[in-house]
Amino acid sequence: MNSNDAILIEVEGVSKKFSRSLKQSMWYGLKDLMSAFLGMNRNRSALRKGEFWAVKEVSFSLKRGDCLGLIGHNGAGKSTLLKMLNGLIRPDEGRITMRGKVGALIELGAGFNPILTGRENIYVNGQLLGFSRKEINEKFQAIIDFAEIGEFLDSPVQNYSSGMKVRLGFSIAAQMEPDVLIIDEVLAVGDAGFKIKCLNRIREILKNSAVIFVSHSMEQIAKTSTSIILLDKGKIEYHDVNVIEGVQMYFSKFSSEKFTKFGDEVEITSFNINDREAIGNSIPLKYGEDLHINFKFRSLVDLEQIKIVILFSDKNMHQLASCNSGPIHLVGNRDEEQSVKVTIPETSFTIGNYGVTVIFFRYLPLSYQLFLSTRYNFISEINVKTEELTNLTSLRFKGIWEV
Amino acid sequence: MPGIEKKHASNISMPVHVYSSDQRSGVFSTMKAVCRDFPVAHSLGFRFAERNIRARYRQSILGVLWALLPPLATAAIWIILNQSNIVTINHAGGNYPLFVITGTMLWSVFSTAVTTPVQTIQANTSILVKINFPREALMITAFYEILFSTGIALVIIAAEIIYFQVPITGHTFLFFPAMIVLIIMGMCFGLLILPVAVLYKDIQFALPTLLQFAMYLTPVVYATPVFSGAAKILALNPVSPVLTSAREWLLGLDANVNWGLIGILAVISIFVLVIGIIIQRIALELLIERMGT
Numbered sequence: 001m002n003s004n005d006a007i008l009i010e011v012e013g014v015s016k017k018f019s020r021s022l023k024q025s026m027w028y029g030l031k032d033l034m035s036a037f038l039g040m041n042r043n044r045s046a047l048r049k050g051e052f053w054a055v056k057e058v059s060f061s062l063k064r065g066d067c068l069g070l071i072g073h074n075g076a077g078k079s080t081l082l083k084m085l086n087g088l089i090r091p092d093e094g095r096i097t098m099r100g101k102v103g104a105l106i107e108l109g110a111g112f113n114p115i116l117t118g119r120e121n122i123y124v125n126g127q128l129l130g131f132s133r134k135e136i137n138e139k140f141q142a143i144i145d146f147a148e149i150g151e152f153l154d155s156p157v158q159n160y161s162s163g164m165k166v167r168l169g170f171s172i173a174a175q176m177e178p179d180v181l182i183i184d185e186v187l188a189v190g191d192a193g194f195k196i197k198c199l200n201r202i203r204e205i206l207k208n209s210a211v212i213f214v215s216h217s218m219e220q221i222a223k224t225s226t227s228i229i230l231l232d233k234g235k236i237e238y239h240d241v242n243v244i245e246g247v248q249m250y251f252s253k254f255s256s257e258k259f260t261k262f263g264d265e266v267e268i269t270s271f272n273i274n275d276r277e278a279i280g281n282s283i284p285l286k287y288g289e290d291l292h293i294n295f296k297f298r299s300l301v302d303l304e305q306i307k308i309v310i311l312f313s314d315k316n317m318h319q320l321a322s323c324n325s326g327p328i329h330l331v332g333n334r335d336e337e338q339s340v341k342v343t344i345p346e347t348s349f350t351i352g353n354y355g356v357t358v359i360f361f362r363y364l365p366l367s368y369q370l371f372l373s374t375r376y377n378f379i380s381e382i383n384v385k386t387e388e389l390t391n392l393t394s395l396r397f398k399g400i401w402e403v
Numbered sequence: 404m405p406g407i408e409k410k411h412a413s414n415i416s417m418p419v420h421v422y423s424s425d426q427r428s429g430v431f432s433t434m435k436a437v438c439r440d441f442p443v444a445h446s447l448g449f450r451f452a453e454r455n456i457r458a459r460y461r462q463s464i465l466g467v468l469w470a471l472l473p474p475l476a477t478a479a480i481w482i483i484l485n486q487s488n489i490v491t492i493n494h495a496g497g498n499y500p501l502f503v504i505t506g507t508m509l510w511s512v513f514s515t516a517v518t519t520p521v522q523t524i525q526a527n528t529s530i531l532v533k534i535n536f537p538r539e540a541l542m543i544t545a546f547y548e549i550l551f552s553t554g555i556a557l558v559i560i561a562a563e564i565i566y567f568q569v570p571i572t573g574h575t576f577l578f579f580p581a582m583i584v585l586i587i588m589g590m591c592f593g594l595l596i597l598p599v600a601v602l603y604k605d606i607q608f609a610l611p612t613l614l615q616f617a618m619y620l621t622p623v624v625y626a627t628p629v630f631s632g633a634a635k636i637l638a639l640n641p642v643s644p645v646l647t648s649a650r651e652w653l654l655g656l657d658a659n660v661n662w663g664l665i666g667i668l669a670v671i672s673i674f675v676l677v678i679g680i681i682i683q684r685i686a687l688e689l690l691i692e693r694m695g696t
Contacts, residue, residue, distance in 0.1 A: 018692070026602045029693040033598050036685050044424050087422055087535045089692040095423035102420065107533040111451075115458040124454045127447045128536055179417065 006099065008180050008210040009062040009085070014094035015234075016055040016080050017047060024050045044092040054080045056234040057094070062210040064179070069225030069243060070214045071250050077234040078214045079184065082106065085212060086182055100179025100209075103129075109169025114158035118149055118168055121157055125172050139175045146197065147171035167194055174201045181205055183213045218247045222351055244351065251282075251353045264300060266360045269337060271295040278356070291344040295358070298337045303362055305329050310342065310399075311357040312349070320354070323399040327363050342399045433681045440537035447536060448543025451527075455544065456551055467555050474507035475559070481624045494626045497656060501567045505650050506623040508556040509585060513642060514614045515552045516589025519545040521600045521607060524687075531687070532694050538687045542680060545593070549586055560653070574652050581649035581665065587672040588642060594679030598686035602693065622647050641668055 019025035028048060047053070055077040062068055070078050083089045084096060086104050111128050112121045122143055126136040136143075144153055147168045152160060160168070183202070205211070206224065215221050221228065221243065228246035230238040232253070238246045272294040273283045285291065293310065308325040323344055330338065460466040481503045484490045494502045523545040524531070531538070564571075600606035621643050622628075645668055648660045 016692075025693050029602045029689060030599065032689050033602075033686055036689060037682065039429070083532075083692075084422060087420055088532065090422055090688060091424050093424050095421065095425075098420040098422075100417040102535070104534065107530070110530045110534055111527075113454055113458045115461050116454060120454065120457070124450055127450050128530065128534060130443075130536070133446065 007061045007063055008099045009060075009212070010095075010097040011058060011060050011085070012095045012097075014055060014058045014081070014084060014091045014096055015045070015053055016077075016084060016089065017051045017092050018054045018080070019048075019051045021050050053234045055084070055091075055231075058229075058231075058234075058236055059094075060229060060236075060239060062180075062212070064210055065207065065226075067206055067211040067213060067224050067226050069221035069228040069246070070212060070231065071216075071218070071221060071228065071246065072231035072237075073253065076231040078231055080234075081231070082182055082184055082212070082214060098180055101177070102180045102182070103173070103176035103178030103205075103209075104182040104184075105170075105173050106182065106184045108166050108173060112157050112165065112169070115156055117156055118144075118153045118160070122168070122172060125169070126175075129173060129176065131175070143168075143171045143175060146174060146201075148194070163191060163194075170198055174198075176205075177208075178205065179209050181209045181211045183211065183215075185215050218250065218352055219350065222247055247351060265303065265362070266297050266299050266306075268358065269296045269298060271358075273356075282353075285347065285349065287348065287350070288346050291342075291347050293342040293344070294340070296337050296339050297360070299330060299334050302334050303330055305363040307361040307363045308340065309359045309361065311359065313355045313357065314352060319357075320349075325399070325401045325403075328403050338403070341402045344399050430681055433684050434677075437539055437680060437684060440539060444537035444539040445543050448540035449547055451540065451544040452547035452551070455548060470552050470555055471511075471559055474511035474556075475504070477618075477624070478504045478507040492625045493628065497654060498567055501563055501569070501654060502626075502650070503624050504563050505560060505653060506646070508560055509582065509646050509649055510618050510621065510623045512549075512553050512556050512582060513585050513589040513646065514618070516549045516586045517592045517596075517614065518610055519549050520590060520593035520597055520683075521610070523548070524597065524601055525607070528694050531691055538684060539680065542594070542683060546590070549590070553582065553586065564653070569654060572655060574655065576652075578649050578653040580669075581645055581652060584665070584669045584672055585642070585645050585649060587676050588645060588668070591672055591675040591679050594676070594683050597679075597683050598690065601686075601690045617642075641671075644668065 019028055028051075058077075058081060060068065070081065072078050080089075082104075084091050085098065086102065086106070087098075109121075109125060111125055113124070116124070122140065123133070123136055126139075126143075127133065131139070147164075147170075149160070149164055149168055152164060157165060157168075203224075211224075213221070213224060225243050227241045228238070228243045229236055230246050230249055238249050240246060268279075271278045272292075274285070274292050275294075276283055278293075299306075305327050307327055310323045311319050312321040312323075313319045323342065325340075325342075328340075463469065478500070481492070482500050485492050485494075485499050485503075492499065520542060523541045527541055530536075531541075563569075569575075596606055596610075600610075617640075618624075621640055623646065627643065627647055644661060644664050648665055650656070651660055
């Protein structure tokens with residue numbers, strides 16, 4: 001390809017302001033309308049009362065084959081920036097230049113009418129995305145093949161399952177062959193099988209276009225992006241080709257409650273991972289590194305024998321791995337501190353933040369039954385830095401327990 | 404997708420979009436943009452209208468008849484009031500039911516033309532804030548929907564013409580251009596209130612009442628009074644001459660049609676319509692950022 005070095009997206013010092021209050025926003029809207037019609041050149045770069053910068057002085061450029069991951073917390077300005085790139089709203093400062101055909105995977109199945117059939121909706125949605133009628137006729141078979149909606153094609157869309165609806169929406173959008181692609185959080189939809197199809201199709205498009213891609217899935221960002229922008233309160237906080245570093249910064253921005261606790265038979269007095277106080281802190285970890293957990297607890301009631309389970313979960317609180325102790329006979333009296341040391345060799349966490357949950361079970365040897373005693377959840381604890389990107393499925397670590 | 408490589412290998416004429424803060428939305432540049440986008444906007448707008456009409460009547464048994472019920476009900480009330488001599492209406496002679504049904508049908512065409520542009524924008528907020536498509540498409544949708552309901556009104560008018568055996572003369576067909584002027588006039592009002600109506604819902608809430616009020620300020624159920632004080636107020640109403648002329652041409656009562664006035668109103672309406680389309684284009688860009696998601 002000869003056009004690899006052509007810059008397709010150029011964003012120069014772009015800012016956008018918004019108003020916090022609805023009433024004020026409506027009033028400013030009216031004023032803006034008046035000055036637009038009267039041809040007055042209003043001072044767009046001054047903030048009026050109650051306004052704030054949703055996006056402030058953002059600049060970057062992308063070539064064909066580049067994929068920019070745009071991350072940031074809710075309200076950081078990602079969607080506003082995408083809307084400006086898509087030409088929906090105009091910047092208050094700066095300039096955006098987009099070269100080539102622009103495609104946006106923002107709202108799948110936009111404009112679907114529930115009463116109309118899938119077939120009818122394909123034509124409406126396709127035209128909305130910029131296809132001509134002739135193009136839709138040509139791509140029609142490809143769309144229904146991709147969507148796998150089968151005999152539902154002539155049923156009203158309201159009879160579709162929600163999965164079928166997004167599948168159909170994606171299949172229409174997937175027919176685009178854009179030079180510039182804007183993706184907002186819709187990377188993969190549907191069930192597992194369809195997700196793979198989505199990702200394959202997106203990867204095909206990625207090769208031939210400049211892509212801007214917003215997601216809260218850091219795994220997706222890390223896998224696809226060639227550069228990364230971390231937005232915070234509208235400003236670029238980090239912009240580099242080092243995607244992993246950007247993802248790390250994103251995770252370190254979470255501030256949250258230190259832990260949650262259910263039950264009150266047991267109290268954890270200290271909890272260290274790799275010799276660092278772990279509750280409420282971020283523990284860096286590399287792929288394949290050993291994990292050393294030291295913690296102290298005391299029982300507030302009489303417990304003879306317990307079992308301890310340590311769970312690791314991702315940011316969505318999906319349990320990924322667990323590590324169980326054998327039966328632990330509590331030697332001391334109640335209120336006496338017990339010290340536990342666990343070593344988990346060669347952990348295989350992929351990049352991300354993991355929460356730790358510790359559960360104490362009351363163990364009754366006669367009935368071999370476990371009763372939930374106390375449960376601790378620590379949020380965003382283990383911070384895995386790695387170049388190696390693996391898919392971690394639920395697995396069980398073999399720990400070496402010493403009490 | 405084997406097509407991609409080929410397409411990208413020869414990218415001589417890639418479209419370039421520039422969005423910047425210092426772009427001025429001048430009247431002529433906006434008009435040029437409207438003309439450039441027209442073919443795409445038209446086919447998309449037509450598709451939307453087709454979708455809306457299909458979907459609207461697929462779930463109803465009486466279908467399009469519902470659109471005719473309000474004007475027919477108004478006509479029925481006035482026919483009853485007149486025939487029972489509760490009120491005496493000056494209607495320039497002739498058959499009163501014929502006169503009033505035609506009047507309310509024409510008024511329903513006008514009021515649909517006023518309300519549809521705003522309604523179309525409101526109904527499509529979700530795609531306006533998410534997808535970049537030529538915004539005039541929605542005005543074209545509104546236009547076709549207005550044409551569709553006009554078509555239904557025409558069926559009723561045709562039915563009454565046949566039933567009451569109204570003689571058809573050369574002048575009868577002047578009814579059609581007059582009705583088109585009526586539609587354009589209605590759309591003008593609709594487009595002019597659009598920017599404010601999108602921001603402030605008050606307009607939308609007030610519109611049905613205002614239109615009802617305006618109907619009685621227009622000679623719909625009565626004929627234009629000639630020498631009263633009210634005539635002076637009614638003379639300021641630009642809809643009156645168009646509506647009454649259309650009716651008079653159709654029913655062969657066209658003794659006092661002011662041709663010049665109709666011509667001037669037609670030219671003004673078309674001019675205002677063009678302005679209205681430019682206004683809605685400039686306005687929508689500003690309004691979309693205030694619409695939220």
